[in-house]
Amino acid sequence: MLGSVSTLPQQPQRSPFSGHMVVCGDDALAQRLAVELRYVYGERVTLLLPPGRDPRRPELPLTQRGRAATLFGRMSAAMNRNLGNGGTGADDGSGGDTGAGVEAVRILEAAEPSDEAFEEAGVDTAAALALVYDDDERNIRAALTARRLNPRVRLVIRLYNRKLGQYLETLLDQAAAVAVPGLDPTALDTSTTVLSDADTAAPALAATALTGSSKVVQTEGLLLRAVERTPPRQGEVADPGLCTLALLSSTTHDPAGAEGSDSSGAEGPQLLPDQQSVAAATGRGTVVLEAIREAAPDGPAPRMGGRSAPLSQIFSRRLRRSVLGVAAAVLGLAVASTLTTGEPPLHAVYLTLLDLFAMGDPAIEDSAARQVIQLLSGVAGLMLLPLLVAGVLEAFGSLRTASALRRPPRGLSGHVVLLGLGKIGTRVLVRLRELNIPVVCVEDDPAARGIPVARRLQVPVVLGDVTQEGVLEAAKIQRSRALLALTSSDTTNLEATLYARSVKPDLQVALRLFDDEFATAVYRTLRTAHPQALTRSRSVSHLAAPSFAVAMMGRQILGAIPVERKVMLFAAIQVAGHPQLEGRTVEQAFRAGAWRVLALDATPPEDRHPDLTTAGPTSSDRPSGLIWDLHPGYVLRAEDRVVIAATRRGLAELLRRRSSLTHR
Secondary structure, eight states: OTTOOOOOOSSOOOOSOSSOEEEEESSHHHHHHHHIIIIISOOOEEEEEOOSSOTTOTTOOSOHHHHHHHHHHHHHHHHHHHHHTTOOOTTSSOOSOOSTTOOOOEEEEOSSOOHHHHHHHTGGGOSEEEEEOSOHHHHHHHHHHHHHHOTTSEEEEEOSOHHHHHHHHHHHHHHHHHHSTTOOHHHHHTSEEEEOHHHHHHHHHHHHHHTSSEEEEEETTEEEEEEEEOOOOTTOOOOOOSEEEEEOOTTTTSTTOOOOOTTOGGGSOEESOOHHHHHHOTTOOEEEEEEEEEOOOOOOOOOOOSSOOGGGGTSOHHHHHHHHHHHHHHHHHHHHHHHHHOOOHHHHHHHHHHHHTTOSOOOSSSOHHHHHHHHHHHHHHHHHHHHHHHHHHHHHHGGGSGGGSOOOOTTOOSOEEEEOOSHHHHHHHHHHHHTTOOEEEEESOTTOTTHHHHHHTTOOEEESOTTSTTHHHHTTGGGOSEEEEOOSOHHHHHHHHHHHHHHOTTOEEEEEOOOHHHHHHHHHHHHHHOTTSOEEEEOHHHHHHHHHHHHHTTOOOSEEEEETTEEEEEEEEESTTOTTTTTOBHHHHOBTTTEEEEEEEOSOGGGBOSSTTOBOOOOTTSOOSEEOSOOTTOBOOTTOEEEEEEOHHHHHHHHOOGGGGGGO
16 A cells, blocks of 8 residues: 555564665654655655654654654555546656555664664665754764765765865765775765755745745856736736746635645646646636846845944943943033133043042142032042943853843834744744844744854844743734744744734734644634735745755755745756757747746856856857746757756656666
């Protein structure tokens, strides 16, 4: 039966597979990736999970193995339902082999990715290995072990630390080259790939928080911008943009409707529809491609300005006001000294400062006015001493604690409230600041990963449990433009969303949810209660899994955008070796529900740079750069490189290993 789970062997034994895919992980990403490889790419997969029950949380009855089995069962049911309804399966999540006799995902359990566990999973004969544990150190140890056991295996590693990932890629590739002297350099280029699920999902999450309709993919010097458009009114003609990328669900604008996913059937979103489908889809919103152009190089994320002058980050407002009060007192005493004694203003200020610091001679023989001013200056000097002590304490201590974390300014409005500063929240925070969007963060852990980043970017942070009353109010939720709930807990995200909507019913909300069924129920309820407010739900593992799956096939995608609960991918493809593209016109190469050619890299092959929009030195009579307004009759040649938009299954068909056909 599709989606069934094989029984766990009683004794360790070698894997019966060879040339298969092995996925090792301990969270939702591992399960999603196994689903992607098995049911989209049609690969044989072994999934290595930690032991089922967490001893720290024995009350949880569902094990890691049980969660994976449940997810595989849902995917299998969705496949059968779509095929039974006569659908084409263009993006139903299925691979090319949906017939009987297909092996299910093989699930093993091991506390650590050790030599014994890898041997049982068949890493020594595997084609690719994904290490997607949440802990970077565990992934690094496992990668070193795997490279020693199988120098030829393709490694896909999940790491949050970008710089460390670059060093690790180089190290493991060098190890493979040394262990196998005759290794093909082309294969070596894809031998090790380091990815971050946070980096992959952050642009989509940030775009969802900004407007809810703009979708931007920016990578390798290329910027693609798509936008959601509502159905045209009667008598109006919708602007198709450069092309129509997707039709939204038929229930998108129904308050009782739901965001479409892989299990939505005909009512769900349709990715890459043909012209006939677009013309027939009256009353449905669309996602259209607006622009493809070169992207400016990324600059450092700007700091938040406004009232955040440098001194305000060191000294508290109360201390600054006290210092201003003492300065005003000194000025007043100097003016009084000038008026009563006739001293020149500068000399009067000098005498006042001497008295203030107890450095002047007693005014025994001077006038009574001078004596009174001297006494008042001494009193002001006594006030100055505690201020100096307080300033030193704040300067040395507060920079590392409370005063370094800005509080939301009084007049702040139109900002995004970001809940959670873990791996995902931190990347989204940086992305929002790169777009110069004001942000207020809410985090209950003072030692969270994103706290130093927020301090560096001078972003206001509210420390506290978001489920407690008053925390969201401190983040100025009533004057914000959007709420991004990105904690790792679905229930926390939902609770914060419901409370925020009670404070501001028209608030734009995007929340992180893993389970599709739960997300559908939440979306339908929120839309019914607040039909005029924009609501979006996203799964980080669902957004990131396609990138990891493509890397397992030896390729990399440019980016991904969410279309409701589905994902559309963008990739650069060499036409050679793809009969679906080579020798065909752009119009003939288009396959509805699978892929569409968007642009052509016109730079000659010998001058191409890894950056899509950068070319080497070329003669003035040869074209170079990215051509996005391709004529439908242009014939794609083997030496061409094109940018395509594709569904998950469509890209899987283009990238599917030739050797995988022999395994089935």
